[in-house]
Amino acid sequence: MNLKAQFAIISDLHIAIPETNWDHQHRFHLVEVSIPALEFVLKKLEQLPLDFLLIPGDLTQHGEPENHLWLQNRLQSLPFPVYVIPGNHDIPTPLATEKSIAPEDFSQYYQNFGYQNTNQLYYTSEITPELQLIALNSNQFSEEGIQLGFVDTPQLIWLETVLNDCQNKIKLVMIHHNVIEHLPGQSNHELGKRYILENHVQLLEILKKYGVNLIFTGHLHVQDISEYNGIYEITTGSLVSYPHPYRILELTTDNQQNMELKINSFHLKSIPNWENLAEFSRDFLGDRSYHFMMKLLTCHPLNLPVEEAHLLAPDLRNFWADIAEGDAILDFPHFPPKVRQYFQKFGVTNNNFIDNDTTLIIK
Numbered sequence: 001m002n003l004k005a006q007f008a009i010i011s012d013l014h015i016a017i018p019e020t021n022w023d024h025q026h027r028f029h030l031v032e033v034s035i036p037a038l039e040f041v042l043k044k045l046e047q048l049p050l051d052f053l054l055i056p057g058d059l060t061q062h063g064e065p066e067n068h069l070w071l072q073n074r075l076q077s078l079p080f081p082v083y084v085i086p087g088n089h090d091i092p093t094p095l096a097t098e099k100s101i102a103p104e105d106f107s108q109y110y111q112n113f114g115y116q117n118t119n120q121l122y123y124t125s126e127i128t129p130e131l132q133l134i135a136l137n138s139n140q141f142s143e144e145g146i147q148l149g150f151v152d153t154p155q156l157i158w159l160e161t162v163l164n165d166c167q168n169k170i171k172l173v174m175i176h177h178n179v180i181e182h183l184p185g186q187s188n189h190e191l192g193k194r195y196i197l198e199n200h201v202q203l204l205e206i207l208k209k210y211g212v213n214l215i216f217t218g219h220l221h222v223q224d225i226s227e228y229n230g231i232y233e234i235t236t237g238s239l240v241s242y243p244h245p246y247r248i249l250e251l252t253t254d255n256q257q258n259m260e261l262k263i264n265s266f267h268l269k270s271i272p273n274w275e276n277l278a279e280f281s282r283d284f285l286g287d288r289s290y291h292f293m294m295k296l297l298t299c300h301p302l303n304l305p306v307e308e309a310h311l312l313a314p315d316l317r318n319f320w321a322d323i324a325e326g327d328a329i330l331d332f333p334h335f336p337p338k339v340r341q342y343f344q345k346f347g348v349t350n351n352n353f354i355d356n357d358t359t360l361i362i363k
Contacts, residue, residue, distance in 0.1 A: 003253040011218030012238030016061035029241040056218040057087025057176030063100030083114040094141040138177040149177035163210035180233040182224040223326030242281040244268035265356035326355030
């Protein structure tokens with residue numbers, strides 16, 4: 001089986017037409033650029049011989065029907081197939097409100113982008129006879145209406161059936177929440193665990209059983225590639241947050257079933273009316289970093305006193321921007337040894353620069 005496919009990934013678009021824009025003092029993304037940034041990238045992609053485009057969730061600012069409708073219409077005009085899944089922002093409540101759609105409405109907006117008249121929020125699609133996409137829904141609600149990152153039992157049963165039926169194909173899994181950790185201790189950290197599936201271990205066991213090697217996620221707003229037992233997860237940062245990335249990938253296989261995935265990432269530096277987009281958005285993150293860094297410094301495992309954390313937080317102004325950009329080398333030699341070692345873990349180790357541009361060889 002010889003396969004060659006070229007595709008792109010854009011994640012966490014947070015589309016907001018101007019009349020729906022709203023502000024929050026701790027927001028980290030620039031919804032103001034959502035439409036011009038997407039238009040800029042789509043015009044680039046339209047010039048390429050792409051086979052398909054993946055968008056792993058958070059298509060809209062906060063599930064507004066106007067924003068879903070705008071995106072539906074824009075994607076309809078593209079010359080290549082597009083596959084989407086919902087993120088937590090797309091279906092933020094278990095029932096429809098005056099401002100957001102209900103979860104069961106999502107597939108109706110995106111029937112031409114993977115769902116095809118299904119009432120489920122997950123689906124599978126044969127991209128080519130050799131390549132199968134499996135798109136999962138990781139958005140669930142507790143009895144109290146609290147949003148969770150979780151793949152429920154009916155979906156896991158369906159998943160095993162699908163994987164069993166396509167064992168001789170290359171399988172790509174797309175899901176919004178992370179399945180593999182991209183930050184140190186992410187699955188148990190007070191600030192990081194909401195970005196990873198609660199039952200990620202169970203899902204990984206199923207994917208490993210059926211020989212799945214590639215997962216594509218978003219949600220975390222960072223450029224990162226992680227590996228677990230031969231399974232690679234490529235998470236793509238948000239188009240409306242520094243460094244405003246998108247990816248172009250080329251997947252090939254040979255007669256011996258060896259698979260090669262070449263990944264190239266691109267970061268928006270400027271777009272019309274935002275000539276200094278990268279500089280502005282990096283400062284935008286930095287201006288809002290203090291509240292987040294104080295939480296990181298004072299919670300487990302550092303548990304620093306507030307007074308000490310207050311002294312260190314200013315030096316971490318650009319910490320999250322560096323993480324979001326990927327391939328960061330992080331060192332704060334003037335920090336106490338324990339704190340310094342903790343933050344070093346977030347950066348590149350062993351010169352392993354793979355978050356943005358790399359080639360994965362899977363045998």
